[in-house]
Amino acid sequence: MKFKIDGLTVYFPYEYIYPEQYDYMMDLKRTLDARGHCLLEMPTGTGKTITLLSLITSYMLANPSVGKLIYCTRTVHEMEKVLEELRKLQAYQEKCLGKVAKMLALGLSSRKNLCVLPEVSGEGSRESVDAGCRKLTASWVRALALDNPNIELCSFYEGYEKSGADALLPTGVYTLHDLRAFGRERGWCPYFLARHMIQFANVVVYNYQYLLDPKVAGIISKEMEKECVVVFDEAHNIDNVCIEALSVNIRQQTLDGATRNLSQVTQLIEKSKATDANRLRQEYNRLVEGLAQRGNLPGSDTWLANPALPQDILQEAVPGNIRRAEHFVAFLKRLVQYIKARMNTEQVESESPVSFVTSLQNQAGIDQKSLKFCYDRLHSLLLTLEVTNTDEFMHIQTICDFATLVGTYTRGFTIIIEPYDERMPNIPDPVLQLSCLDSSLAIKPVFEKFQSVVITSGTLSPIDLYPRLLNFHPVISNSYKMTLTRDCLCPMVLTRGSDQLPVSTKFDMRSDPGVVRNYGRLLLEMVTAVPDGIVCFFVSYSYMDGIVNSWNEMGILQDVMQHKLVFIETQDVVETTLALDNYRRACDCGRGAVFFSVARGKVAEGIDFDRHYGRLVIMYGVPFQYTLSRILRARLEYLRETFQIKENDFLTFDAVRQAAQCVGRVIRSKADYGMMIFADKRYNRHDKRSKLPGWILSHLRDAHLNLSTDMSVHIAREFLRRMAQPYDKAGQGTNATLLSQADLERMEKK
Amino acid sequence: MMDVDERPLRLDVDDDGAEEDEAMADRGAFERHYADERSWEELQEDESGMLRPLDVAQQQRQHRKRMAAMAGPHIQRGIIRYVYVLLDFSRAAAEMDLRPSRMGIVADCVEAFVREFFDQNPLSHLGIILLRNGIAHRLTDLSGSPETHIKALRSNMECAGDASIQNALDLARGYLTQIPSYGHREIMLVFSALSTIDPGDILEAVQKCKEANIRCSVVGLSAEIYICKLLCDQTGGIYSVATNEAHLKELIMEHAPPPPVQAEISVASLVRMGFPQRGAEDAVALCACHREVKIGGGYTCPRCKARVCELPTQCHICGLTLVSSPHLARSYHHLFPVPPFEEVANMAVANGRQSISKNCYGCLQELPTPGGKVKGVRLACPRCRQHFCFDCDNYIHESLHNCPGCESTSISSSQPSQ
């Protein structure tokens, strides 16, 4: 349908719209009008994606000055979903407007997902596919192939190069699959084609990293115009993504690998000196002139860009002491040596980048400025040496990443050296972490560069904390309720077992056998009352292992298995996938199953347990972060000093958002229904509970607080019976949950 | 004298009420008090958790909607049905959320259902299968005698072990595929458990039921289960879940009237039937069904002259379907139903008359008016435009199958109304 919002004609590809979608559009439009940023919380299952797409593309149609829509998702799967919605929308717009509404929309991902050359795309990891491609497409390889027909090239890259400026995508919406199909048909490499087409596209869908990680953003998103609208979907963890983008971990194998890399590089330098000394000399001259990179590289040669943020990169000549290849290698050797020595320690050390650089200067004679140039210098060297198997040089790259970051930033970072994992003190596993503490650093360029940035998710509560964490001022921040025709959401707070003893995963209570038994009995009661699938989330892997073991010893697990099969998430991805698969099958065939999973795990973040795959989710405990972690403590301190965020506030916020994320897995659409049990006495406290997203809170009745196991079972039975009754999807009269075009026109008139 | 000819006159609604009244009189004061306590079912919880009385009109509307959904406009109905009733007597049936136990209530409902079923479908057959201890156990063969089923059920009241829907489906399908092609195959499952523990692939069993044109319906006792929903969706049956005892009975009873027939499988066919004569009061004959000598009553098969005790049934000797003509007549109304009544929304300017009727055309009770003290809905027959109350609407469509308004106009104007 077609309707007006505040004078803007919006094209919406469905017959009806939810009231909250309409409100969301209003706020979005005001944000775009104000050319500012916004923060919007809307529950999943309310059609957030189509709302965003439909309003922003309609806005772009009306205001051609707006550049692109850049839509960032967390996973490839989400990306494909967005593009499918967009396809529907595009078809509708074209039906209404004809040719004017032509748009080009495409998804962009790494070579691993786009490569169509079977020999290369079959490689396992992302790095090896990149390297495999480079071996076939690097400029020097192609130059050699001109004389020597025996050298292998990628026919798709050659096809793409030959067509030159004619290699274009016709308008339309392209998922990764479509891109591959198109590439195969034309004989063009879809990866390079997609990267090229980004500048002509109206809508680009890609991963967060393409904007937030300077290494990737530097090559992909540099050219985006200022007038773009950026959307971060499912952004509840955006602060962590920002932090990860600027953090580096160095382990023992990194150091070993780096040492190996350095001797390889030395050999290559020797060889190159013997065969083509000119090349190295040319490089030296270039460096004197201050060009770390060789001007405009052909696409196939581009490397990951500098790990530091663009505004912090010096546009100066490379310092003299690392200009010559041999000198640079020696420099790196000293650096690796130094790090190795530092990691060979018995106790935990933590240090600021400033003091680290100072002691580096004193003990290894390495100055800050040279550190800063490390990454670009390495890049230049590897290009000069015509290295194509880049995946093997990952380790030395990591070291240079670290060097550049540590040389660039004095604030907002910390260096922590741990000789072993706190939780396993007997196994030596030294690690040096350069950890970014300030999530606002990585996202700052995005806020500064683009006219409007939309941050949205189903769980952004408390909504006032995000602007402080990310250090920006949203024009609008809002949280929407879900309009429902029936109460299909049933959150409960369970504080005690049937014996009235409190339950909690608080440190001093979690191993109490009474608590363990009460938690077990809760599950046991629930498997007899709830059909099909139940999901349980625990606060950590170690806690889950412990409690499952105890339940096994108490015989509770055996009783549970009389009613439902039990599946467990492990740290092994393949195993977990298999378990999930069997879990779903058991739900499909009526056997019923329970899935044990961990908050903050892969499953909690990315897997939906909608419909019969999750009629109930039990959140055992409050999933606080491991508070003894040094990095967390450093971050808390930084937050307190820089943003005046209290430690407790942050920890609670973080725990509750993870819990909300877990329980939110069960309801993915309005036709669905599900129960959520927060099983910990601490959830009954106002400070915890109030941080839950509004759409959960509004269903959390007072009568559902402070429950014991038997009470919650009673509520569950009643709820399930009620939900099994037929209902009227549209709702009536005052609690209308669907608006038609006519309704909207009436609203517009008022 | 329990005579067949009397049965069409039995008025279900009133009868049930009378029975209950009698039962009440028998009970002690304490028990009566308890029964009154059941009035909590007249209450419902609102959003804030407060109790408030049910909205009568809303309830009645919901009931009508459900009925309408089942009836549909002009559909063909199968009046010769072969139904297997599958009862879940697994461990879950021992639960006491219904008193005295789920099993007891289910048995009561099924007993009522069996009687009602043969009342409404005199030409049909029914059998019972029990799910217990992970296996399916055939309690009674497909047959036309309500008493056999009820007796067998009453003597088999125990529950244990798991339930396996797959076993039960496979067993029922085995029998149902043998029935003559004009019969309509149905399965009705009353399911207490929340899971089915099967030796094989239940999805395959569902598929096979679908291929065999067996309409499977499920009445659940506790919650919606995906596999049951799938089974009903795939085979065109109805899935419903009971919220309380009364609702359970209603849901089971909904399966008594013949269901609509899927167009592609309904082929008109001729069925051979016998209309036996009632035996003389003092005649002595060997009864074919009880295998003993009986005096008086009974019926004689017109083909082989064997004696049977009740109708309808299949002759135990020659297998002929034996019915009486009132049976056929009663099945007939399913083919020419009374049109569904419409709710009179705007009570002020209804049906173009100056003033609207105050009283129900059927029972002369007062009808609800805006602001009046009688609550509920007001309904009008689309043909004769007379107004009726909710109870009469039910009675006319479910038991009487004739509209009093239409009948009297067609007499007075002597014009066929159909």
Ligand code: SF4
């Ligand atoms: S150029 Fe494209 S198709 Fe060829 S190897 Fe590289 S990514 Fe694959």
Ligand SMILES: [Zn+2]
């Ligand atoms: Zn006979």
Ligand SMILES: [Zn+2]
């Ligand atoms: Zn009446």
Ligand SMILES: [Zn+2]
């Ligand atoms: Zn009439």
